[in-house]
Amino acid sequence: MNPRQPYAPTPHSYVPNSNLHATINLDEEVKLTETRAERDLQESLAEIFSIIVTLDELEKAFLKDAIPEADYTEICERCLKQYKFLTSDETVSRAFVGLEEFKAEWDLEVPRATERIRVGMPSTTLTASSSMGQSASSHNHQQQNQQSQPGGQLILEATQDFITFLDALRLGLLAKDQLHPLLTDVIQSVNKVTDRDFENRGKIVQWLITLNQMKATEELSEDQARELELDINSAYQGFKSTLS
Structure with missing residues (x-):
């Protein structure tokens, strides 16, 4: 019986070729890029x-x-x-x-x-937090004791952002990189005023998502622009109804 070999036998003998050698220096850092x-x-x-x-x-x-x-x-x-x-x-x-x-x-x-x-x-940003709502409510309560319109400055800023966005549409600004920042301002300023889910607020969010998925210079079609103007104007009316 042959003694057990310390390694698995190979079917063919292998003779190393002394002419083969490493083409790189193993001590040298390999560069993944050339430029x-x-x-x-x-x-x-x-x-x-x-x-x-x-x-x-x-x-x-x-x-x-x-x-x-x-x-x-x-x-x-x-x-x-x-x-x-x-x-x-x-x-x-x-x-x-x-x-x-x-x-x-x-x-x-x-x-x-x-x-x-x-x-x-x-x-x-898309959904006003409860803490934000409580902060706005506290601020509004303090303002009610001082003037007839609660949160006057925040409401004014939100109103201006709505108007600015609608004006941009009417002026023919239809590219994603023109409209998305303006609509972002709308939702952010609205959240500072109220955390209530007013009528058509979801339309603002949906259009933000639609615009975000467009390329920077891609433009809305005329039909999309008319629909967007109608939706944001409706959201503006819904926002104003929460203030009464």
Whole structure:
């Protein structure tokens, strides 16, 4: 009986070729990119990856009440701005392709971050928090003791934001990068006045999502613009009804 071999036998003998040798220095750092442009692109894609993962964890923490509303809002807004800035670059955009493609390429399961990026705003901005509502109510109560119109300055700012947005539509400003910031101002100023879900408030949110999904220079059609003007004007009337 042959003695047991310390290794698995091979069917064929192998004779190393002394002419073969490593083509790289094993002590030398391997460069993943050759040019500055390639390095910048890889860094941008890595940042996008980090932002997406961070957003998903942030949403989880907020749902568990593990982070204060103010901190959540600040971090979320910063992440979304960075994401939009990075993906707006033409070179990065071509490599990134799209959120779904990027997630598939890197095997990312981030449903909460996906929804937040789709909406384009923190959940605290879309829905006024109870603490915000209590703050507004307290402020309004104090103002009632001093003047006939409660929260006069906040109401004036919200009214002006509504009018500014509607005027922009009537002037023919139809691009996403023209309308989205103005409509964001509307929902933010409204939230400072009331946390009540007034009639057609949801229309503001829905149009924010629609605009957010458009490319920066993409424009609404004439039919969309008329529908948007009608919806926001209706929301404005609903907002005013909460003040009476």
